[in-house]
Amino acid sequence: MRNKDDRRTQLLAETFHGDWAAGSARDFARRAALHARRRRGLRQAILGAGTIAGLAAVLFIVLHRPATDRLAPPPGKVAPAYEIISDDDFIALLRDRPALVLPQENGTKKIVLLAGETAS
Numbered sequence: 001m002r003n004k005d006d007r008r009t010q011l012l013a014e015t016f017h018g019d020w021a022a023g024s025a026r027d028f029a030r031r032a033a034l035h036a037r038r039r040r041g042l043r044q045a046i047l048g049a050g051t052i053a054g055l056a057a058v059l060f061i062v063l064h065r066p067a068t069d070r071l072a073p074p075p076g077k078v079a080p081a082y083e084i085i086s087d088d089d090f091i092a093l094l095r096d097r098p099a100l101v102l103p104q105e106n107g108t109k110k111i112v113l114l115a116g117e118t119a120s
Contacts, residue, residue, distance in 0.1 A: 094113075097113055097114070098113075098114040099111055099113050100112045100114055
């Protein structure tokens, strides 16, 4: 009863002061406070144990996952999908074969080698 400006609070505090100081109300309040402290402690212990168990599970999963690396290429030498060559190399490869350059919708160009006779 900390609000001493309120007359009703002050009246109640004066009326039950003897019970709160040494009577059954004091014992009830102490038992209620002890029960609340025990429940709070139990709740905190359960929460702490759950947190530790969760962290242990995550650590176990991280440490015991397979050692395969998804970014590593498969064993053996893999040929690249394309090779960048210079214009001179490209012309040397074509020699006298006819080629057609087609513009694509995305702005790139596609080179198609035409079936034809090669000049010898």
